[in-house]
Amino acid sequence: MKKLMSAVLAGAMMLSLAACGSTADTTQSTSGSEAATGETTASATPIKLGGIGPVTGGNAQYGTAVQNGEQLAVDEINAAAGYTVFELQFEDDESDPETAVNAYNALKDWGMQVLLGAVTSDPSLNVASECVNDNMFMLTPSASAEDVALTGPNVFQMCFTDPNQGKTSAQYIADNNLGTNIGIIYDSSDPYSTGIYTAFVATAGELGLNIVAQPSFTADNKSDLSTQVAQCQDAGADLVFLPIYYNEASQILIAANSRGYTPTFFGCDGMDGILGVEGFDTSLANGLMMLCPFSAFGDDETTTTFVSAYEAAFDSTPNQFAADAYDCVYAIYQCVQDGTINGDMSASDMCDALVEAFGTMSFSGTTGENQTWDENGMISKEPKVYQIQDDAYVLVGEE
Amino acid sequence: MALTRLKHMKKTTRSNLITFGIVIVFYLVVEALMAGGLTSSSFEGQLVPICAYVVLAISLNLTVGFLGELSLGHAGFMSVGAFAGVLLWTVLGKTLPAYVALPLAFLAGGLVAGIFGVIVGVPVLRLSGDYLAIVTLAFGEIIKNIINACYLGYDENGLHFSLTDAASMGLAPDGTTLINGAMGITRITKASTFTMGIALVLITLVVILNLIHSRTGRAVMAIRDNEIAAQSVGVDLTRYKLTAFVISAVFAGFAGVLYALNYSSLVARRFDYNTSIQILVFVVLGGMGNIRGSIIAAALLTVLPEMLRGMDDYRMLIYAIVLIVMMIFNQSPQIVAWRKRVAARFTRKKGAPAPQKEVA
Structure with missing residues (x-):
């Protein structure tokens, strides 16, 4: 009997701890965004960005980098605009194709309007077909299998295909x-x-x-x-x-x-x-x-701003996963600034508008200048070859 | 009238009817909720996987709970079934109508899984001991690695196959790649529905419940309880062991097809050791030899990680705690005795005497 009691109590304690942890997190983020909204009168309905990637399990290093990159970009944009332009919700998929679809559905219930994910290839293939069914715009930072972009006209890649x-x-x-x-x-x-x-x-x-x-x-x-x-x-x-x-x-x-x-x-x-x-x-x-496509040692302004902000926020050097994810958010933001999309549009209307915009636009970010997308949604950017010398990347052919 | 008939029914028949009732009521309630638009897409998305896991748990229970042999490669049978079914569906789905192609895909999945069940079972089930666990564990891993390295395609010259890479398949430029090695099968036309899933669960229940209560089922359980005693009264050990094991594999194949047709891509990596253990967890937590328990455990434990999504990082921790608590609640002798005492308190009012304290 005593054993049972202790087990139940231990369980209850864990639950309350967990509950504390998560509530604290959410209140923090909401109060943050409320404060931001309160400061200015200029505001619009926030656009809900969804992210999917492995933040637990064997591939967690890639998912965490993408989550950090997206979060950093969203925070920067919201702070610069003075109101909440984007809300980001990132769901874990453990790099499992089945869990990825569950994560996608959970994001849909949350009201996601644009998907920036998934991170790894198998989950992305499954999620891409769901996006095509729902006419949801999908821009994956790092799923580089060719079949991902070929799934449908509304699936785009920020990285080179394999x-x-x-x-x-x-x-x-x-x-x-x-x-x-x-x-x-x-x-x-x-x-x-x-x-x-x-x-x-x-x-x-x-x-x-x-x-x-x-x-x-x-x-x-x-x-x-x-x-x-x-x-x-x-x-x-x-x-x-x-x-x-x-x-x-x-x-x-x-x-x-x-x-x-x-x-x-x-x-x-x-x-x-x-x-x-x-x-x-x-x-x-x-x-x-x-x-x-990306070097954390680059000396152009976009890269140095990104790298120093990332290092300050997450205490680690960003890799290309984080950079691609960061660029994904800014590419969508470019469409917001163009007036192509706004938060009052439905996910499907937004998808149609973004597909059209991505077909013609040119985007410059941390992973390259003047990046464009072809009709399949595959990116075209200049490939760069780096060589490691004394713990730093050196662009080959520049020296 | 109907109620009195229910009371005088054989205990097993009544128990079976309750099991069917649970599945049918679940189906009707969910369909009603979906029609009323009251379900979230998160829940709707999990309905087909739930059905697939329920079928897997029931079929594994036949091997683990009724035959008393440990199988650690159930995901392997699911995998071969899924690949066979999906291949047939991609090839036939374009030419034949769905109501012909789909049943054929399911039959192919079950058949292929069954053939592998025979291949694995014939040598191993002649032995007694833990050999089946070892061999099925290896089987699951072998299947995963072979399918991962397997390239299959067809063009006007026929089928092309390679185990090295896509180029050595020698496919004509206009040929179609069916299995692309580590990328598996992509762009599958999704076909699984919740109704199909429930139908498969019901078919599985009919077959397996009837099997358990048949002559074969009693022989299988006799082998589990005491092999020597069963042998001494003339039960053909290998034959009955093989029957139970192959039927279990066939239904794993069906479940694999149902599962695979719910997604647009299929990779062999998904059906690894962890998936086999996951199915075994459903069976053990639901109670070995308890079909209804398997159904409930499989459904609950599939939905649980998604329900815990709001908990972020604590998700895994809580899932693990739930598993441990469920295990203690179901299996610990003290808790079982305590549950009986509590249950007796409710029934005592009807004049039943208080039960003696059980010695565990």
Whole structure:
């Protein structure tokens, strides 16, 4: 009996704690926005932005970056305008396609008018088809699978598509003669990695690049990647292409270092963040090249403002996930300033207006100047190649 | 009249009718609420997954609760069923009318899952011990990795298949890719509805409840209670074990098709070890060997994480606490005895004597 009582009491305590936590959060944010509204008379119905991404689970690092980026942009815009332009509600999807649809429905119940998500590819595919059904405008910061944008006319991407990255990387490597014997290490269980890999191999074939080794790993056996590194070394690869995320890439760099293997490493936008990996000797990343739209070390005004604000707010350096998410909000804000959309429009009307606007507009943000979207909703922006030198990104070709 | 007949009915029949009643009443109430526009889209979106999980929990209960064997690869059967059903649906859905193509898709899903059930079951169920748990665990992982590496497409020259990458499939430029490796099947025409889900739940209930109360079911339960005793009276162990296990796999395949046709994309990663454990949690918390418990547990535990969305970061914590509390409430001997005492207090008024305190 005593045990039962203690269990019930413990449960009740947890519940009340949890309740306290969440109420405190909401009151804080509402009072903040009320204060902002109170200060000026100029106000309009706020536009409800929904965000979906993994803030728990294995991919939480990406979802959290996107959530932070979107929150930062919304706060900045609201503060600058003097009234609540945007309200942001971010829902967790644990990077699970089923939970993502649940999150989408929860946001719909909340009254979402524009969706800025989801973050990872599988959830985005499911959510995109819901958006097409409901005629809800969807702009994903980071879901780069080609099929996401191809789901429908109202689905747009802020990031490069995977095939585009693979193609551009191969083109760049061929144009600059970075390597004669190329090795590729990729994650065959990941759509991002296989998407880039497939396009890279196809373009490399057309350009006559010599691929000597292409070992792969899967999400289930990535704890030791030294075999894959050894395969590339034994095949004599002088350039290793890594279309993977930074955590696995850091292991590959460590494995290569311990074997005394020093090829040129070339990665894609998933590599951004490698300098922030905990316990990783960043000097190993010296010379690593990557195709990435964003650099936290950029010196243009948009980037420096964003990076310093982000560092002040979240105590960490933003990566391209955060930058793409930040740009998503500003791209929508550009349409608000144009008068294309306002908070009184229904989600469906807003979607039609935004689809038309995104077809013609040009947007400049932290991830590039004069970005435009094609009729499929895929973005076109200038690809940049950075090289890591002494814990900083240096734009290749600028010096 | 009807009421007295209900009273004189066999206890199991009455219990079964109550189970059917719960499902039908749930269906009617939800349909009425939906017609009145009183449900949120969040709730509506979860109806089909609930039905799929209920079918999965009932079918796994047959293996775990009635056969007494532990299966840790139920998601694997769900996966092969889902992929088979969706492939058939994408190919036939364009040419055949939906009322022909859909049942065919379900049949294909069940059939393929059943075939895999036989393949896994024949060697393993001849043994006694925990071998089924080990083999099904491996089966689930193998299926996930094979489908993840599987590329399938067709063009005018026929089917193309590869286990390395999309390019080595050798598909003509105008060919159609069906399974694209790690990207799975995309752009599925969604077809699952709540009515379909409830129909599948009812079919599952009819088949499995009847099976349990048939000669086969009694043989299966005899094996669970004492294998040697069952063998000594002439029960063919392998045959009955296999029957129960394969039927369980077939319904997992049906549930997989229902689940997959509710979304526009399908990836094998979704059906991993965690999903198998999730289904096992439904069964264990609902009570092993208790079909009605499985239904309620599956429905509640599917909805719960979504109901806790407002709690933000505390969601996971509370979900875990709920699992533990439910487990204690259902299984702990002291609590079970306490529940009986409380129940007795209500029935004592009718003249029943106070029960003796149970020794756990």
